[in-house]
Amino acid sequence: MGNFAYILxxxxxxxxxxxxxxxxxxLAVHNSGEGAKYTRARRPVKLVHLEEFDTKKEAMQREAxxxxxxxxxxxxxxxxxxxxxxxxxx
Numbered sequence: 001m002g003n004f005a006y007i008l009x010x011x012x013x014x015x016x017x018x019x020x021x022x023x024x025x026x027l028a029v030h031n032s033g034e035g036a037k038y039t040r041a042r043r044p045v046k047l048v049h050l051e052e053f054d055t056k057k058e059a060m061q062r063e064a065x066x067x068x069x070x071x072x073x074x075x076x077x078x079x080x081x082x083x084x085x086x087x088x089x090x
Contacts, residue, residue: 003054004019004020004021004052005019005059005063006019006020006049008030008039008048009048009078010039011045015048015071016039017066019056019060023050
C-alpha cells in the first residue's frame, strides 16, 4: 500500500492538503463530514491532485510543502499535472 499527498478542492474554491494511505477512503471520510474540521463546512470536496510516495515520511513532507504553496501555486500545480489515477477512486 502506498502513501499519498493530496489536494482537495472545497466547494468554496479553497484547497485542503493532506496525506493518506487510502485516497478513496479518505475522500469519502472528508465528504461524510467526519474528516478534517476545515473540510466539514466546505463540502462536497473533490480530489484534484494526488502524488504517491514509498514512505509515510515522504508523503507527510510533501503535504507540508504543499501547504506552504499559495492558492495560485496550488492551482498551477493542479493544472499542470496529469489526470488523477483511478487508485484514488475518483
